[in-house]
Amino acid sequence: MAAKRQETVLEVDDLSIVYRTKRGDVKATNHVSFSLKQGEAMALIGESGSGKTTISLALIRKLPKNAVITSGSIEYRHNGEIQDVLRLSKRQLRAFRWKDCAMVFQGAQNAFNPVLKIHKQFEDTARSHGWTDKQAVRERALNLLELVRLDPERVYDSYPHELSGGMKQRTLLALGVLLNPQIVILDEPTTALDILTQRAIIDVLNDMQRQLHFSIIFISHDLSLAAEMADTVATVYAGEIVEMGGVNDIFYQSLHPYTYGLLTSVPTLAQEQDLLQSIPGSPPNLIHPPSGCKFHPRCAFATAACSQDEPPLIQDFGAHLAACWHKKALAESREERVS
Amino acid sequence: MASHSSDLENARVNSPNPVKYVSDFFDRYPIHKNYYLRIFLQALVTIWAVMSFTFVLVRLMPGNPVDVLIEQILTQEGISYQEAYDRVAASFNIDPDASMLDQYVDYVGDLLRLDLGTSITSPGTRVIDEIARFLPWTIFAVGCGFLISFVLGIVLGMTMAYYRDSVLDHSLSLVSSFFTGVPNYIWGLLIIIGPGITWKWFNVGAARGTYDPGLTPGFNAEFIASAIEHALLPIFTYVLATLGSWMLSMKSSTASVLNDDYVNVAEARGLKDRRIITSYVGRNAMLPLFAQLSISIGFVLGSGVVIEEIFVYWGFGHYLFQAITVRDYTGIQGSVLILSSTFVFSNLLADLTYGLLDPRVRITGEK
Numbered sequence: 080m081a082a083k084r085q086e087t088v089l090e091v092d093d094l095s096i097v098y099r100t101k102r103g104d105v106k107a108t109n110h111v112s113f114s115l116k117q118g119e120a121m122a123l124i125g126e127s128g129s130g131k132t133t134i135s136l137a138l139i140r141k142l143p144k145n146a147v148i149t150s151g152s153i154e155y156r157h158n159g160e161i162q163d164v165l166r167l168s169k170r171q172l173r174a175f176r177w178k179d180c181a182m183v184f185q186g187a188q189n190a191f192n193p194v195l196k197i198h199k200q201f202e203d204t205a206r207s208h209g210w211t212d213k214q215a216v217r218e219r220a221l222n223l224l225e226l227v228r229l230d231p232e233r234v235y236d237s238y239p240h241e242l243s244g245g246m247k248q249r250t251l252l253a254l255g256v257l258l259n260p261q262i263v264i265l266d267e268p269t270t271a272l273d274i275l276t277q278r279a280i281i282d283v284l285n286d287m288q289r290q291l292h293f294s295i296i297f298i299s300h301d302l303s304l305a306a307e308m309a310d311t312v313a314t315v316y317a318g319e320i321v322e323m324g325g326v327n328d329i330f331y332q333s334l335h336p337y338t339y340g341l342l343t344s345v346p347t348l349a350q351e352q353d354l355l356q357s358i359p360g361s362p363p364n365l366i367h368p369p370s371g372c373k374f375h376p377r378c379a380f381a382t383a384a385c386s387q388d389e390p391p392l393i394q395d396f397g398a399h400l401a402a403c404w405h406k407k408a409l410a411e412s413r414e415e416r417v418s
Numbered sequence: 419m420a421s422h423s424s425d426l427e428n429a430r431v432n433s434p435n436p437v438k439y440v441s442d443f444f445d446r447y448p449i450h451k452n453y454y455l456r457i458f459l460q461a462l463v464t465i466w467a468v469m470s471f472t473f474v475l476v477r478l479m480p481g482n483p484v485d486v487l488i489e490q491i492l493t494q495e496g497i498s499y500q501e502a503y504d505r506v507a508a509s510f511n512i513d514p515d516a517s518m519l520d521q522y523v524d525y526v527g528d529l530l531r532l533d534l535g536t537s538i539t540s541p542g543t544r545v546i547d548e549i550a551r552f553l554p555w556t557i558f559a560v561g562c563g564f565l566i567s568f569v570l571g572i573v574l575g576m577t578m579a580y581y582r583d584s585v586l587d588h589s590l591s592l593v594s595s596f597f598t599g600v601p602n603y604i605w606g607l608l609i610i611i612g613p614g615i616t617w618k619w620f621n622v623g624a625a626r627g628t629y630d631p632g633l634t635p636g637f638n639a640e641f642i643a644s645a646i647e648h649a650l651l652p653i654f655t656y657v658l659a660t661l662g663s664w665m666l667s668m669k670s671s672t673a674s675v676l677n678d679d680y681v682n683v684a685e686a687r688g689l690k691d692r693r694i695i696t697s698y699v700g701r702n703a704m705l706p707l708f709a710q711l712s713i714s715i716g717f718v719l720g721s722g723v724v725i726e727e728i729f730v731y732w733g734f735g736h737y738l739f740q741a742i743t744v745r746d747y748t749g750i751q752g753s754v755l756i757l758s759s760t761f762v763f764s765n766l767l768a769d770l771t772y773g774l775l776d777p778r779v780r781i782t783g784e785k
Binding site: 139166173175176177178181182190192193195196203204207208209238251254307 | 542678679680682683685686687688689690693697698701702705775776777778
């Protein structure tokens with residue numbers, strides 16, 4: 080599933096976002112940079128409150144009113160044209176949303192207007208982007224609904240409350256790709272669904288991506304989902320990307336103690352119970368974040384240096400980027416544990 | 419297999435089952451499970467209860483029109499009590515000594531023939547004619563006031579929610595709380611005392627009635643203009659008195675809808691603002707207000723009694739007020755019956771139409 084065409088569709092550079100609150104500025108995103116290639120699936124993983132959703136909301140400029148983007152740029156590339164998402168006018172932004180970059184929100188339970196039938200909401204979306212041929216919209220929508228393994232005719236003519244949670248989630252996926260977007264952002268696409276429905280959604284997503292060739296950014300704390308879906312994985316901690324690389328590098332050769340901690344806190348079938356560990360402590364206060372490496376108060380490898388200097392996100396050991404002073408020590412410890 | 423076919427045999431022999439008992443009938447035709455029939459019957463029972471209650475209540479009021487009239491004739495003409503009594507009984511075409519039960523049976527019997535009886539105090543006039551004469555004016559004034567107030571309240575309420583915590587929102591909130599707090603009759607009095615008497619913006623005397631005297635009611639510009647002019651003050655009062663609560667309800671309802679996921683998703687879908695405001699925010703925010711609408715129609719019709727009296731607007735409320743003053747039993751009964759029927763049927767209508775607006779409460783089949 081590796082990206083075949085290497086054109087970059089999205090380039091995020093040095094993005095920082097703060098939420099202005101009464102108690103102070105919450106530094107939700109700090110100097111985040113990454114790029115997304117065409118057809119690539121990238122996973123943002125991390126705990127709740129780590130800033131994953133903030134990053135994704137910034138991509139379509141749908142941040143809450145008290146959020147301020149303090150630095151950085153988001154470049155969207157399509158057909159040789161480059162658009163700076165942060166500088167789009169209101170009209171351009173409206174056109175950009177959904178047609179170029181669609182976002183399937185967390186928990187689709189209330190994503191549909193309860194008083195309009197599903198077909199109305201598909202038509203609304205199409206018409207707002209200049210596609211007024213209802214018959215053509217209907218054909219495309221029925222195809223997509225079939226692709227997400229729903230009964231197309233029935234769902235298309237239903238009210239949202241007549242669909243189950245899993246059906247709504249899949250309908251929203253179909254709606255998400257209606258306009259053939261370049262990028263689809265999926266925020267926790269399987270949370271709040273039962274295990275069978277989760278499975279179905281994952282299969283559907285893989286199918287769709289194979290057929291429609293869009294890029295995916297998906298946000299999850301479900302590592303198994305990331306392992307299955309993603310080409311690239313980025314670990315987000317305290318609003319920073321602390322590790323980023325190919326899916327195998329991250330899962331088998333992780334170089335950041337936080338990623339490593341996330342991985343060892345997931346039970347596997349083959350593993351002894353006592354090898355299961357959790358990360359001590361809780362996510363840091365983002366109004367007054369810790370000095371140096373933000374993970375150091377919870378880190379087993381931390382030394383005095385960690386609390387003073389922030390490690391850069393670089394590739395100096397192993398095949399991928401990680402921001403840690405003790406990559407070597409981590410790698411050695413991992414070897415020991417496995418053997 | 420064998421038992422199956424014998425079942426079929428039995429069914430054929432016994433069918434159709436004769437209807438022996440009432441319960442058999444309902445088993446075969448489950449009309450008691452029909453939602454529409456049920457709420458319609460409920461409405462009729464409610465009206466019957468109100469009607470009976472009014473009937474008794476009116477007769478418990480101090481002051482009896484028959485006695486009053488007998489007294490009057492006695493002092494005016496100096497005839498014997500028996501003579502006066504007979505005359506009054508004859509002119510009322512009722513037996514004043516009939517028991518309350520007999521009167522009730524008579525009354526209900528007449529009602530079933532849609533006969534509201536003749537006025538007790540002005541013999542010869544049929545109550546139904548009087549109501550037909552006065553009611554349209556009230557429907558016109560209350561209807562206009564209501565429509566204006568509802569539409570204005572929705573627009574202003576939504577505006578407040580969209581510009582939440584702005585100066586506009588805070589000042590409109592203050593104004594609407596004030597409007598809601600002041601009762602409608604106070605508004606009526608203030609309008610007469612302020613613009614009417616003190617500043618003389620309009621002629622208080624000429625504003626009386628429902629149209630200028632001398633005009634013939636009909637479909638001509640002069641008459642319509644005059645009718646609107648006379649209704650203006652009551653309409654304005656109804657708007658002032660009800661606008662605030664519509665604004666506040668719409669504001670809170672819109673504010674909660676704006677936080678709903680589907681509005682957020684609609685924006686992410688790149689829908690046009692106008693489409694989001696009307697079909698996504700507006701339509702959902704209005705749902706709870708429609709339920710209120712039907713209830714307030716009854717209230718406003720009732721409060722019209724005082725407002726119409728203040729502006730001397732000759733509508734239904736004016737008629738009811740007069741009937742109460744002179745203890746016109748049949749007039750009061752008829753008016754209250756119409757009033758309560760309006761209330762009950764507007765609720766019924768709301769029940770029936772709400773499903774059209776909100777598919778989630780639409781009745782599907784038996785329930």
